[in-house]
Amino acid sequence: MDKRIEAITAVQKRTAQPPTGREFLLGVAGVIARLAIAQIAVNLLIVLTGVGLINVAFYVYAVVLMLRFMQRFVAGTVYTLKEETLVLQKMLGDSTTSVIEIPLAGIRAIRPVAAAERLHLYYRQVTVIDPQARSPLGARAAFAASLVSARLARLLAGRQAEAVIGHAIVFEEGGALRCCVFCPDEAFCDALKSALPQAFGADDRAQQGEKTNLWARALQRAFPPLYPCVRPLVDEDALRQAREATARKPRGKKTDPRPGEDAGGADQWKRRRRKA
Numbered sequence: 126m127d128k129r130i131e132a133i134t135a136v137q138k139r140t141a142q143p144p145t146g147r148e149f150l151l152g153v154a155g156v157i158a159r160l161a162i163a164q165i166a167v168n169l170l171i172v173l174t175g176v177g178l179i180n181v182a183f184y185v186y187a188v189v190l191m192l193r194f195m196q197r198f199v200a201g202t203v204y205t206l207k208e209e210t211l212v213l214q215k216m217l218g219d220s221t222t223s224v225i226e227i228p229l230a231g232i233r234a235i236r237p238v239a240a241a242e243r244l245h246l247y248y249r250q251v252t253v254i255d256p257q258a259r260s261p262l263g264a265r266a267a268f269a270a271s272l273v274s275a276r277l278a279r280l281l282a283g284r285q286a287e288a289v290i291g292h293a294i295v296f297e298e299g300g301a302l303r304c305c306v307f308c309p310d311e312a313f314c315d316a317l318k319s320a321l322p323q324a325f326g327a328d329d330r331a332q333q334g335e336k337t338n339l340w341a342r343a344l345q346r347a348f349p350p351l352y353p354c355v356r357p358l359v360d361e362d363a364l365r366q367a368r369e370a371t372a373r374k375p376r377g378k379k380t381d382p383r384p385g386e387d388a389g390g391a392d393q394w395k396r397r398r399r400k401a
Contacts, residue, residue: 131207135316137309139255140201156194160187202255204309206316211294213254213307225252225305227296234295234329235317238306240264241286241348244293246341247330248304255308258291271343278347286348295329302329330354 167183170176195217205212211227238244241264244251253259264282271278279286292314294305309317318325335356336342345355 133207135206135313137204137313156190231297232324234327235325236328237289238291238293239287239351240290241282242351243268244304248302251304253306258306258308271347275347
């Protein structure tokens with residue numbers, strides 16, 4: 126049975142933008158460095174295990190790495206808003222590499238995403254449609270550094286930690302919440318706002334409850350404005366009450382010194398008793 130043809134409300138097409146010389150050189154250097162590290166690791170595994178087929182994993186990794194490199198610098202995107210569906214496509218030349226179709230009825234929220242936000246804290250599956258919507262390398266390094274030092278995390282993320290890199294679409298699929306990140310322009314945002322006035326700009330994190338894991342708390346210390354729905358692992362009120370209870374607790378009484386013993390000569394009295 127054919128699906129009903131839906132009227133198209135808005136379309137946004139973005140062709141691949143040629144990278145600058147610096148971006149291209151950094152991208153090529155990153156690919157070469159990763160391939161070199163992977164080759165060294167594979168060679169060590171072959172020596173340790175004696176299984177030569179492990180080298181196949183290196184070729185698979187090389188192909189995936191090259192595809193990601195092409196998608197970053199060559200791939201384009203097409204966003205199509207229909208009456209009841211939002212379609213997000215990745216284009217590599219004239220071919221479509223991936224398609225995500227989201228029913229408008231299942232969308233919970235559409236909101237901006239900052240560079241130093243880690244969406245995996247709230248959603249297990251996060252799909253990035255536009256390469257520009259990926260967190261920059263400094264922000265990704267800051268995620269791990271936040272477990273060690275909030276100051277180091279802020280240093281790695283830099284001043285662009287709160288810069289908007291895209292929009293997140295939170296939708297329900299199969300009873301679970303998924304997240305998709307893309308880069309709509311102003312006209313497409315206006316169309317989404319008209320089609321989904323309640324969801325556009327809403328933040329569903331407050332509805333999910335506060336996060337209490339260690340990683341969420343570490344990121345909240347490093348970037349407080351970006352993580353408003355995080356609760357400390359140890360509640361401050363409970364910690365204050367424990368300190369007050371400890372202060373009120375009576376201390377143990379000291380025993381009276383033995384005859385011929387002053388308060389500071391207990392050790393000397395014990396030594397004299399052993400000699401006797």
